[in-house]
Amino acid sequence: MFQILKPGDTIRFMKYAKPASFLSLFLVILAIGIIAVKGFNWGLDFTGGTLIEVGFEQPADLDQVRDVLTDNGFPGAIVQHFGSTKEVMARVAPLEGVKGEVIGQQILTALKTNIDQGVEMRRIEFVGPNVGAELAENGGLAIIVALACILLYVSMRFEWRLALGSVAALGHDVILTLGVFSLFQLEFDLTVLAAVLAVVGYSLNDTIVVFDRIRENFRRVRKGGPKEIVDISLTQTLSRTLITSGTTLFVLIALFLKGGAMIHGFATALLVGIFVGTYSSVYVASALAVALGISREHMIPVEIEKEGADQEPVV
Structure with a gap:
């Protein structure tokens, strides 16, 4: 007791x-x-990867964005709002033999096709593994x-x-x-x-x-x-x-x-x-x-x- x-x-x-x-x-x-x-299980901050910022015409649903990226070959992408609900930043792991610009274009195409035709690319950066x-x-x-x-x-x-x-x-x-x-x-x-x-x-x-x-x-x-x-x-x-x-x-x-x-x-x-x-x-x-x-x-x-x-x- x-x-x-x-x-x-x-x-x-x-x-x-x-x-x-x-x-x-x-x-x-x-x-x-x-x-x-x-x-x-190192995150993209340590392994490197591609950072993409896009703008939507309407407030974006982050869960929907993650699902679209996963279905298009980018599993584990880190997705978050920045600035407003219409602005989205996504960080994806590097793909061997694929340049950051190509990855950014693939993501932009996937978002336009599945979510919003008016999505615009704001910024794209590549962080190397070094x-x-x-x-x-x-x-x-x-x-x-x-x-x-x-x-x-x-x-x-x-x-x-x-x-x-x-x-x-x-x-x-x-x-x-x-x-x-x-x-x-x-x-x-x-x-x-x-x-x-x-x-x-x-x-x-x-x-x-x-x-x-x-x-x-x-x-x-x-x-x-x-x-x-x-x-x-x-x-x-x-x-x-x-x-x-x-x-x-x-x-x-x-x-x-x-x-x-x-x-x-x-x-x-x-x-x-x-x-x-x-x-x-x-x-x-x-x-x-x-x-x-x-x-x-x-x-x-x-x-x-x-x-x-x-x-x-x-x-």
Whole structure:
């Protein structure tokens, strides 16, 4: 039976730290294996392709446009409005041996034949695969640099054991989120990459709040070992964590269900990342800091004795 916490009660989070750590390690290894075997379903932002902007005489139905493109040999085309409901932008994967101009003409012909004779070409661009590969490389470097800067920041503000715990939690969140996209072969585009970076920031914010309370309690609470202090801190910040994560998840669920195909991947990445990030703040960041031997002495600042402080004042 579940019991309602009374004032002063403490949830023993660290009691389950060891099995939770093994679970996290297993999931990370599994996610890395899935990524290595299945890879990612890269979107057109990374693979390259042709971008076409067309104008309709009447408001365009995006689902109808997608169906027409699929029936005419362009499956998986990304279609969206831009500017107004009469303006449509479509991005299609490159076809081997076919130039971008030819692809654009084929799409324009298909739209005129099946939807609107008055469709006009507004713009056509071709993005080569080399540009997409560069975006993928730069995106990976952005995540690595962000983690390195976070490690440096937390080390200076808190303590290196907490810094390693926070970076391990962020890496855990990123790898599991990427593993979900690889497992289900969800399309990975620039919006998903932005969501992954947002997960890093969100998870760090949650972890910093917990670490602030841990540092405060190490200095304030005189009884209890590191595990007890961490349990007290996690219990005290639990309501804030649940309220913040819960309200964020409500918004993301609405985006996931009603936001449309263009931000489906973005919402999915944030849903997975925030759920995993809330867990990792407890059983990765805090648990690893305890495992590394965090203690009260590490949280108390060293008092620097000023030169001449022990001398008698001269009258």
